[in-house]
Amino acid sequence: MHDTTVKQLESVVIRFSGDSGDGMQLVGTLFSNLSAELGNEIITFPDYPAEIRAPRGSLSGVSGYQMQLGAHDIFTPGDKADVLVAMNPAALKVNAQFLKPDSVVIIDADSFLPEDLERAQFKTDHPFEELGLKSVQIVAASITQMCKNALEGVADNKQALKSRNIFALGLVCWLFNRPLQIVEKLLSEKFKKKPAVLEANLLVLQAGFNFGHNTHTTVSTYRIETTTHQPGFYTDVNGNKATAYGLIAAAEQAGLPLFLGSYPITPATDVMQELTLRKELGVKVMQTEDEIAGICTAIGAAFAGNLAATSTSGPGLALKSEAIGLAVIAEIPLVVIDVQRSGPSTGMPTKSEQTDLLQALYGRNGESPAVVMSAFSPTDCFDAAYWASKIALEHMTPVILLTDGYIANGSSAWRIPDMKDYPAITPPLVRPEMREGWTPYLRNPENLVRYWAIPGTQDFMHRIGGLEKDYKTGAISTDPDNHLKMVGIRQEKINRIADNLPLQEVGGDTDAEVLVVGWGGTYGHLSEAVSKVRKAGKKVAFTHFRFIQPLPKNTDEILRQYKKVLVVEQNTGQFAAYLRSKIDRFNPYQFNRVKGQPFVVARLVEEIEKLVNQ
Amino acid sequence: MEQTYQPKDYKSAQSVRWCPGCGDHGILNSLHKAMALLGIPPHQTAVISGIGCSSRLPYYMNTYGFHTIHGRGAAIATGVKVANPDLTVWLATGDGDCLAIGGNHFIHAVRRNVNINIILMNNRIYGLTKGQYSPTSARGFVSKSSPYGTVEDPFRPAELTFGARGRFFARVIDVDVKTAPEILKAAALHQGTSVVETLQNCVIFNDGIHDNVLGREVRAERTIYLQQGKKMIFGKDNDKGLVQDGFQLKAVTIGQDGYTLDDVLVHDATIEDPTLHLKLALMDGTDLPVALGIIRQVEAPTYDEEVKNQIISVKEKKTARTLKEFLMSGDVWEVK
Numbered sequence A: 001m002h003d004t005t006v007k008q009l010e011s012v013v014i015r016f017s018g019d020s021g022d023g024m025q026l027v028g029t030l031f032s033n034l035s036a037e038l039g040n041e042i043i044t045f046p047d048y049p050a051e052i053r054a055p056r057g058s059l060s061g062v063s064g065y066q067m068q069l070g071a072h073d074i075f076t077p078g079d080k081a082d083v084l085v086a087m088n089p090a091a092l093k094v095n096a097q098f099l100k101p102d103s104v105v106i107i108d109a110d111s112f113l114p115e116d117l118e119r120a121q122f123k124t125d126h127p128f129e130e131l132g133l134k135s136v137q138i139v140a141a142s143i144t145q146m147c148k149n150a151l152e153g154v155a156d157n158k159q160a161l162k163s164r165n166i167f168a169l170g171l172v173c174w175l176f177n178r179p180l181q182i183v184e185k186l187l188s189e190k191f192k193k194k195p196a197v198l199e200a201n202l203l204v205l206q207a208g209f210n211f212g213h214n215t216h217t218t219v220s221t222y223r224i225e226t227t228t229h230q231p232g233f234y235t236d237v238n239g240n241k242a243t244a245y246g247l248i249a250a251a252e253q254a255g256l257p258l259f260l261g262s263y264p265i266t267p268a269t270d271v272m273q274e275l276t277l278r279k280e281l282g283v284k285v286m287q288t289e290d291e292i293a294g295i296c297t298a299i300g301a302a303f304a305g306n307l308a309a310t311s312t313s314g315p316g317l318a319l320k321s322e323a324i325g326l327a328v329i330a331e332i333p334l335v336v337i338d339v340q341r342s343g344p345s346t347g348m349p350t351k352s353e354q355t356d357l358l359q360a361l362y363g364r365n366g367e368s369p370a371v372v373m374s375a376f377s378p379t380d381c382f383d384a385a386y387w388a389s390k391i392a393l394e395h396m397t398p399v400i401l402l403t404d405g406y407i408a409n410g411s412s413a414w415r416i417p418d419m420k421d422y423p424a425i426t427p428p429l430v431r432p433e434m435r436e437g438w439t440p441y442l443r444n445p446e447n448l449v450r451y452w453a454i455p456g457t458q459d460f461m462h463r464i465g466g467l468e469k470d471y472k473t474g475a476i477s478t479d480p481d482n483h484l485k486m487v488g489i490r491q492e493k494i495n496r497i498a499d500n501l502p503l504q505e506v507g508g509d510t511d512a513e514v515l516v517v518g519w520g521g522t523y524g525h526l527s528e529a530v531s532k533v534r535k536a537g538k539k540v541a542f543t544h545f546r547f548i549q550p551l552p553k554n555t556d557e558i559l560r561q562y563k564k565v566l567v568v569e570q571n572t573g574q575f576a577a578y579l580r581s582k583i584d585r586f587n588p589y590q591f592n593r594v595k596g597q598p599f600v601v602a603r604l605v606e607e608i609e610k611l612v613n614q
Numbered sequence B: 001m002e003q004t005y006q007p008k009d010y011k012s013a014q015s016v017r018w019c020p021g022c023g024d025h026g027i028l029n030s031l032h033k034a035m036a037l038l039g040i041p042p043h044q045t046a047v048i049s050g051i052g053c054s055s056r057l058p059y060y061m062n063t064y065g066f067h068t069i070h071g072r073g074a075a076i077a078t079g080v081k082v083a084n085p086d087l088t089v090w091l092a093t094g095d096g097d098c099l100a101i102g103g104n105h106f107i108h109a110v111r112r113n114v115n116i117n118i119i120l121m122n123n124r125i126y127g128l129t130k131g132q133y134s135p136t137s138a139r140g141f142v143s144k145s146s147p148y149g150t151v152e153d154p155f156r157p158a159e160l161t162f163g164a165r166g167r168f169f170a171r172v173i174d175v176d177v178k179t180a181p182e183i184l185k186a187a188a189l190h191q192g193t194s195v196v197e198t199l200q201n202c203v204i205f206n207d208g209i210h211d212n213v214l215g216r217e218v219r220a221e222r223t224i225y226l227q228q229g230k231k232m233i234f235g236k237d238n239d240k241g242l243v244q245d246g247f248q249l250k251a252v253t254i255g256q257d258g259y260t261l262d263d264v265l266v267h268d269a270t271i272e273d274p275t276l277h278l279k280l281a282l283m284d285g286t287d288l289p290v291a292l293g294i295i296r297q298v299e300a301p302t303y304d305e306e307v308k309n310q311i312i313s314v315k316e317k318k319t320a321r322t323l324k325e326f327l328m329s330g331d332v333w334e335v336k
Helices: A024-037 A089-098 A114-119 A143-150 A157-162 A164-175 A180-190 A195-214 A239-254 A269-277 A291-303 A314-330 A357-362 A380-395 A405-409 A480-500 A520-535 A555-560 A574-582 A601-613 B023-038 B054-060 B073-083 B095-101 B103-112 B157-163 B180-189 B275-282 B303-317 B323-328
Strands: A006-009 A011-019 A041-047 A062-070 A081-086 A099-108 A137-141 A221-224 A232-238 A258-262 A284-287 A307-312 A334-340 A371-374 A398-404 A411-415 A463-465 A514-519 A541-545 A547-549 A564-569 A589-592 B045-049 B064-067 B088-094 B117-122 B168-173 B194-199 B223-226 B240-245 B248-253 B290-297 B333-335
Touching: A011 A024, A011 A089, A011 A164, A024 A041, A024 A062, A024 A164, A024 A180, A024 A232, A024 A411, A041 A405, A062 A089, A081 A089, A081 A164, A089 A099, A089 A114, A099 A164, A137 A164, A143 A157, A143 A164, A143 A195, A157 A164, A157 A195, A164 A180, A164 A195, A164 A221, A180 A195, A232 A239, A232 B323, A239 A258, A239 A269, A239 A307, A239 A334, A239 A380, A239 A398, A239 A405, A239 B323, A258 A269, A258 A291, A258 B073, A269 A284, A269 A405, A284 A291, A284 B073, A284 B303, A291 A307, A291 A314, A291 A334, A291 B073, A291 B103, A307 A314, A307 A380, A314 A334, A314 A357, A314 A398, A334 A380, A334 A405, A357 A371, A357 A398, A357 A547, A357 A574, A371 A380, A380 A398, A380 A405, A380 A480, A398 A405, A398 A520, A463 B054, A514 A520, A514 A555, A514 A574, A514 A601, A520 A541, A520 A564, A520 A601, A555 A574, A564 A574, A564 A601, A589 A601, B023 B054, B023 B117, B023 B180, B023 B194, B045 B054, B045 B073, B054 B064, B054 B088, B054 B117, B073 B088, B073 B095, B073 B103, B073 B303, B088 B095, B095 B103, B095 B117, B095 B157, B103 B157, B117 B180, B157 B168, B157 B194, B157 B275, B168 B180, B168 B275, B180 B194, B180 B290, B248 B275, B275 B290
Parallel strands: A006 A221, A011 A081, A081 A099, A099 A137, A258 A284, A258 A307, A307 A334, A334 A398, A371 A398, A463 B064, A514 A541, A514 A564, A564 A589, B045 B064, B045 B088, B088 B117, B117 B194, B168 B194, B223 B290
Antiparallel strands: A011 A062, A041 A062, A041 A411, A232 A411, A232 B333, A371 A547, B168 B290, B240 B248
16 A cells, blocks of 8 residues: 655655657646745756657657756756656656656556557556556546546647646646646746637646546645745756856956857757847847857957857867867967767767767867866856856957756756856956057966957957967967977966866865765766765765866865775766876776766765775 | 048058969959058958968958968858957958858858958969869869869859859959959948959969960950949950840840940849849850959848847847846746
């Protein structure tokens, strides 16, 4: 027998799953927004196929949206689900591995007919038994039929089928004691131009809720504590939006116009789409003919005096390599955002990895040092993009910011920042009194940064380009000693950025023997794993890197302080290899997974504990 | 009083490194003159280039200049103009840079009608890499990379420009320092992408490539200088004219075969329909003279201006002016 009382939980994991046309991303987003408004902490994870519409009911067409909500300390979308909504047998099959033993599974009984089971390659008419799901609580609702009933005389069957997702949402709202008013408000905004669709959706939403209410004796319901956040105004953002906002904020702080040159590519396109909406803020966005033109228009815009950026994913970064080299040698400020995805080549476009690190560091001809940094989480993309812009502008260099598909699409509540809390951005613009003896590659002796003369500025006309230049005059030079000097200067210029970076911090038990090291979008999973290990009474320290080239100045010191260092990455060991190359006789332990899926926290805990106990 | 400029005001101190006798010298001089005619201050002028002999040009300009990477000049120039529409932006490019590796950027710049001025120096050869055939080399052309002759047809720059909906196309001769400055000035004044194809001689690797039409003895008979609103007349004695013959253009001698001056076509670069412009542009000097001057010049909205206008019109509708104002106007909730 299941315990069907109201469960008071600290956190809960919910997964909506169905055909890619079933609107699972929509209901997932609605439910997470609703929960955010109620004061939950939330991390979401949309997991969708590359196919826009795979064959109906097929395993390859399953689209999912997972979220974890709770009172506090929510770092990840969770390993396994407490509640699964499976709109068809394929969704059940694909997600069976992500279920907790006593989870609640809501299915549309009308789409679990023999032919549906066959499409999902079930061999019997008993899908739960076949999948070995013995202890789950099944809510088999005739969702399709109930949608038709609810809409009788109001809308046709086609609309009824389209509204199944909203019925499921109504049911989940009941399950979690969520008032419908907020969803109704969100739906009204979403469908304000389609009143007929809105009316139908509101009816089925209520029907779904009522169904839950009428059958509530047969299944557990949940109550989640709300959070006590830092006071302020909050909104919900995903990583790509936060990245876009970070660029806008930086342009405002620097007093420069913002330009983005970009080409659509999964999973980075939303950065461009968000920025192109922000014309009231003066943002200029060009959707160019290709990836190369994306970065080249940005380089042109940077030359012309804008804060310029380009957004892409791995394959696009490869195409932009030559142009990044131009920005390196011409010493032009440029932000390159790489929302990493699975590779090589086209790989798995909708799946996330950390496999572009070495490409970002070294994927160019010649000695071509650029700044490489990363973002930790959806909301951290704002800070990361802000820092990337600040460094690019103040140090006249391209900055490659690595986010990834997981944090780019994942969302959470975000406190709208006060820009007074952020450091100023002051580009090294030429001043009229510098006219005498000025050359385009005259450098600030402290940080080796050249001064920026923006076209249109009187008396500072100059020519720059991709050819090697003389250290003093900036004129073209093929002098061997000069080249050696310039190669050194360009690297040293990047190295000295570390003087302006925050020192690397270590969390957890700083006196532990084991230090866990990560970078980028795995921060949430690593934090949660480390905190679980510590809660179990074991000592472990944790440090997560934002700045990779250059590394924070105390990196060497930190890494040498611990007996055992475990570098955890979603690649085959790129950061570990980089650290080895930077730190003499450094030999870390590694944990690497390249599956296109986020880490499983339980697996990380196991790995860390193994090392602690060793 | 408005400041006036001399060609020397646009010359940089850098010594010019093209081969003696290269056609690029002529175009450079014409550009200096054109800029003085325009009177746009050097600091409000940006000259962008890609890679190749032609692309060295920015170094010889006392303006803002950016010598970029192979083929990407059009994209970079586009970014410069969109980011800062107050600048007058030139792109110096060659047949390899513009039509081979940079073909995609070229056609899209033309299609968008971004207000940049493209000087396409066409010498039908790769000079900087020492003598390989280019995308404008004729079929059968023998070069270091086509020792048995090419087995491919060349691009015709005008055809490509019109295929990309180009609104301004002109053609000049590299050494014609009399008319070229005027044409370049007109190109700069034109609002939108202007393409000026310069028939360029490479003294080292493709010497005399245009001599069949530009040679001293034949030039008057094998070229025609088109002028807006003027009869299309050419020839040493100005006795030849272009007439329409069915669907074709035909060169006739005025006073022969019953043709009079009245039969000769009057040039109109400004009509929207590019059909006749294309016919004129494709004349190759065999049966019909090669057309020089402004072949097509049609007004249309420019990309950079439209980008600006869209921002203005959205600003009229939306009130947020800072990121914070925008965020606060969205879906927010307060935690106290």
